[in-house]
Amino acid sequence: MKRKIAIAITGASGSVYAKVLLDKIVSLNSQISEIGIVMSDNAKDVWQHELGNTDYEQYDLPFFDKHDFNAPFASGSAGFDTLIVCPCSMGTLGRIAAGISNDLITRAADVIMKERRKLILVARETPYNLIHINNMKTVTEAGGIICPATPSFYSLPKTIEDVAATVINRVIDLVGLEDNSFRWGNS
Numbered sequence: 001m002k003r004k005i006a007i008a009i010t011g012a013s014g015s016v017y018a019k020v021l022l023d024k025i026v027s028l029n030s031q032i033s034e035i036g037i038v039m040s041d042n043a044k045d046v047w048q049h050e051l052g053n054t055d056y057e058q059y060d061l062p063f064f065d066k067h068d069f070n071a072p073f074a075s076g077s078a079g080f081d082t083l084i085v086c087p088c089s090m091g092t093l094g095r096i097a098a099g100i101s102n103d104l105i106t107r108a109a110d111v112i113m114k115e116r117r118k119l120i121l122v123a124r125e126t127p128y129n130l131i132h133i134n135n136m137k138t139v140t141e142a143g144g145i146i147c148p149a150t151p152s153f154y155s156l157p158k159t160i161e162d163v164a165a166t167v168i169n170r171v172i173d174l175v176g177l178e179d180n181s182f183r184w185g186n187s
Contacts (some may be wrong), residue, residue: 002033003175004080006112007064008105009126011042011122014087014149015050018043020164021086022059024034024172024179031177036073036080037063038104042089066103073108076115082175085126086168087149090132096121096144097135109144119144122167147171155182 007025009018025035039047039056047056056063064071072078085092085105092105096119101107112119121139123146125132136146151166152158169181 001114002031003082003177004034004073004078005175006036006038006080006083007106008085008088008092008108009037009043009047009056010085010089010092010105011040011046011088012087012089012092013046013050014122014124014164015043015047016160016164017049017087017122017124017149019051019055019172020161020168021084022056022061024165026059026061026166028172028177028179034072034080035047035061036071037061038066038068038071038108039063039116040066040103040105042094054177064104066105068104069107071104071108074104074111075097076111080108080112080117082118082120083108084120084122084170084171084175086120086122088121088137089124090125091123093123093132093135093139097138113142113144116143118175120147120171121145122147122149124149145174147174154184183186
C-alpha cells in the first residue's frame with residue numbers, strides 16, 4: 001500500500017534530521033502516493049544557519065506555505081495517513097498538545113489525530129522540563145508517537161548525516177516504509 005505522507009519542519013535545532021528525512025523520502029518515493037511539506041519561517045532560518053545553504057528549495061517536492069489551510073493535508077478527507085514533524089520544537093509540541101491550530105503545521109497535526117492516523121513528532125530539545133514531558137504525555141495519550149531525536153551508535157556512524165540517519169531510519173520504520181537500513185544482529 002502506498003502512503004500519503006505530510007512532513008512539517010519546525011525551527012528546532014536539528015535541520016540535518018529534516019535534510020536526511022527529505023533525502024530518504026525521495027529515495028523511497030515508489031512507496032509514496034502523495035507527499036506534502038510545510039516549513040516554518042524559523043525552520044528556514046535554522047536550516048540556513050546550521051547547514052549553510054537553502055537546499056530545501058532544491059527538492060522536487062510539493063511545499064506549502066505555513067498559512068495555506070487549503071493544502072491537502074489540512075483536511076481529513078484528503079486521506080493523508082501520516083504526519084512527521086521533524087525536527088519538532090517544544091513550542092510546536094505544546095500547541096499540538098493543546099489543540100491549537102494556528103498554522104498549517106498544527107492544523108495538520110490536529111487533523112491526523114482526529115482521524116486517528118499516525119502522528120510522529122521528532123522532538124528536539126534537551127533537557128526536557130516538566131511542561132515538555134506533560135505535553136509529550138498528552139500527545140502520546142491522544143495517539144501520537146514521540147520519537148526523540150536521540151541517535152544510536154550500533155551502526156558505527158561515520159558522519160553527522162550517518163548519526164542523523166539512525167533517528168530517521170526509526171522514523172521510516174514507524175511510518176511503515178520498507179527500507180534497507182541497519183538492523184541489530186545483521187552484519
